[in-house]
Amino acid sequence: MSVPALSIRGLTKVYGNQHQALKGIDLTVNDGDFFALLGPNGAGKSTTLGIVSSMVNKSAGKVEIFGIDIDRNFSLAKYQLGVVPQEFNFNPFEKVEDIVLAQAGFYGIPRKKALSRTRQLLEDLGLSDKREQQARTLSGGMKRRLMIARALVHRPRLLILDEPTAGVDIELRRSMWEYMQRINEQEGTTIILTTHYLEEAEALCGNIAIIDQGTIVKDSSMRDLLAELDVETFLLDTEEPLVQAPVLEDFQIELLDSGQLALAVKRGQHINDAFQQLSQQGIRVTSLRNRSNRLEELFVSLVDHGKEAGGIR
Amino acid sequence: MKYQQIWVAFWTVLVREVRRFMRIWPQTLLPPSITMAMYFLIFGNLVGSRIGQMDGFPYIDYIVPGLIMMSVITNSYSNVASSFFGTKFQRSVEELIVSPMPNWAILAGYIAGGAARGLLVGIIVTLVSMFFTRLDIVHPLLTLVVVVLTSLLFSIGGFINALLGNKFDDISIVPVFVLTPLTYLGGVFYSIHTLPTFWQHVSQLNPILYMVNTFRYGILGVSDISAGWAMGAIIIFNVVLFALALSMLNRGKGIRH
Numbered sequence: 001m002s003v004p005a006l007s008i009r010g011l012t013k014v015y016g017n018q019h020q021a022l023k024g025i026d027l028t029v030n031d032g033d034f035f036a037l038l039g040p041n042g043a044g045k046s047t048t049l050g051i052v053s054s055m056v057n058k059s060a061g062k063v064e065i066f067g068i069d070i071d072r073n074f075s076l077a078k079y080q081l082g083v084v085p086q087e088f089n090f091n092p093f094e095k096v097e098d099i100v101l102a103q104a105g106f107y108g109i110p111r112k113k114a115l116s117r118t119r120q121l122l123e124d125l126g127l128s129d130k131r132e133q134q135a136r137t138l139s140g141g142m143k144r145r146l147m148i149a150r151a152l153v154h155r156p157r158l159l160i161l162d163e164p165t166a167g168v169d170i171e172l173r174r175s176m177w178e179y180m181q182r183i184n185e186q187e188g189t190t191i192i193l194t195t196h197y198l199e200e201a202e203a204l205c206g207n208i209a210i211i212d213q214g215t216i217v218k219d220s221s222m223r224d225l226l227a228e229l230d231v232e233t234f235l236l237d238t239e240e241p242l243v244q245a246p247v248l249e250d251f252q253i254e255l256l257d258s259g260q261l262a263l264a265v266k267r268g269q270h271i272n273d274a275f276q277q278l279s280q281q282g283i284r285v286t287s288l289r290n291r292s293n294r295l296e297e298l299f300v301s302l303v304d305h306g307k308e309a310g311g312i313r
Numbered sequence: 314m315k316y317q318q319i320w321v322a323f324w325t326v327l328v329r330e331v332r333r334f335m336r337i338w339p340q341t342l343l344p345p346s347i348t349m350a351m352y353f354l355i356f357g358n359l360v361g362s363r364i365g366q367m368d369g370f371p372y373i374d375y376i377v378p379g380l381i382m383m384s385v386i387t388n389s390y391s392n393v394a395s396s397f398f399g400t401k402f403q404r405s406v407e408e409l410i411v412s413p414m415p416n417w418a419i420l421a422g423y424i425a426g427g428a429a430r431g432l433l434v435g436i437i438v439t440l441v442s443m444f445f446t447r448l449d450i451v452h453p454l455l456t457l458v459v460v461v462l463t464s465l466l467f468s469i470g471g472f473i474n475a476l477l478g479n480k481f482d483d484i485s486i487v488p489v490f491v492l493t494p495l496t497y498l499g500g501v502f503y504s505i506h507t508l509p510t511f512w513q514h515v516s517q518l519n520p521i522l523y524m525v526n527t528f529r530y531g532i533l534g535v536s537d538i539s540a541g542w543a544m545g546a547i548i549i550f551n552v553v554l555f556a557l558a559l560s561m562l563n564r565g566k567g568i569r570h
Binding site for chain 1: 314315317318319320321322324325326329332336399400403404405407408409410411412413414415565569570
């Protein structure tokens with residue numbers, strides 16, 4: 001079996017104010033994986049990735065990047081790693097091309113090679129015509145793509161994307177997904193993604209870990225995780241307005257407003273049975289959609305300790 | 314990282330620093346030229362002609378080395394302090410932190426950038442001074458070595474200030490309340506022999522006195538203190554401050570959680 005792209009053992013972080021952000025987490029990301037690290041705000045995602053990328057000092061534990069212990073040879077480990085942080089972290093007054101070129105320089109890449117790689121990446125990410133512009137003149141989506149180009153210029157084997165599509169419009173988000181999938185599949189780059197768009201994680205990632213309050217509460221393949229979903233909630237739009245929710249045998253159904261119902265379908269139940277009962281009661285459904293995406297339902301149940309998992313919310 | 318790669322990385326930081334201060338030359342290169350031209354005109358020519366000689370030299374000749382050194386000190390310091398604090402503020406320091414570049418090379422790159430601005434300003438001020446007087450440099454090598462070491466020293470100082478600073482005010486406190494008074498009291502405008510004995514002893518606690526006087530010794534051949542002793546002290550200051558800055562950088566002081 002190949003060496004994991006990232007291996008974390010007993011990782012602990014206690015900040016100066018005694019806040020324990022990480023409580024001894026273990027995590028393995030395999031070579032070539034497209035991995036989602038999810039969690040609510042303040043759960044410990046950014047701290048974990050900050051330690052891996054050396055922006056945060058760990059309190060205890062062991063981190064290996066492609067088998068290289070960061071405590072022994074962080075310099076070598078850093079060559080394997082590219083980081084796209086959550087916040088814009090470049091000099092807005094520098095030119096787009098200079099930002100990427102400088103990053104290549106920090107990795108010791110000679111200028112000629114750096115220039116050719118930079119131009120290729122800017123081309124791939126649709127920033128070629130912006131290369132002479134100051135970074136501050138770019139739109140939010142372009143700034144995100146600039147940070148991706150910068151993170152890839154030294155051709156890392158492991159790419160960390162910390163909410164790369166936050167604030168990006170749908171069209172651009174889709175094109176960024178395609179680009180990320182391409183570098184994962186064609187170039188074999190391992191990708192760790194954190195995102196609050198759970199449909200993004202579901203669409204892209206093969207494996208997933210969910211972190212909450214400094215602890216990994218779930219670590220499995222996306223398929224296995226979704227198979228654990230006990231209840232899916234669907235929203236049904238009805239043709240005629242209703243005054244009260246219909247009563248359906250074996251199904252939990254709730255009237256949200258006069259023309260919309262929320263139907264909970266448990267694992268093993270068939271949605272056709274619910275439709276059949278609705279038809280018998282003369283209720284015609286014009287459209288159907290998930291209340292939230294499937295991963296979101298699971299996510300909420302895993303990190304929401306106060307409520308029973310899977311019920312209608 | 315191989316040495317060749319470290320060199321590329323160091324050069325990248327240095328070139329970026331030089332480009333930065335060249336891009337904003339009206340803020341970085343022009344003001345010291347104008348300020349020093351005023352000093353030469355008012356204190357050197359107008360007031361200086363009434364003061365007479367200082368240590369056997371016309372007053373304008375006496376203050377030119379001190380004013381050149383003052384420009385080098387303040388510009389070296391403020392270049393690194395503002396540039397590195399700016400990278401912290403914009404978080405672009407993370408570009409360096411995530412890279413495999415060794416901390417000593419990052420530090421060296423910023424120091425070299427600060428020294429480059431300090432020395433360039435020193436050259437500009439020297440050229441400006443030639444409109445007011447003509448100086449023959451007595452000890453050219455010593456002059457060059459002391460000005461380079463001084464610019465390096467204050468670049469390191471600026472780096473430490475930037476590491477410790479949390480807000481923009483923090484990087485102006487030291488130049489305004491420490492550096493400027495020490496420079497003015499460091500023998501730029503007068504020989505400490507003109508002071509009462511007690512204040513001569515107090516002045517000797519001022520490190521800038523040694524730099525200004527050694528530089529003046531290099532140009533004019535006169536000094537209030539031993540040039541050899543002063544050179545030793547400047548080298549020791551450089552080594553100690555570099556070690557301190559590197560240790561802070563290794564611990565991630567001010568830049569890592």
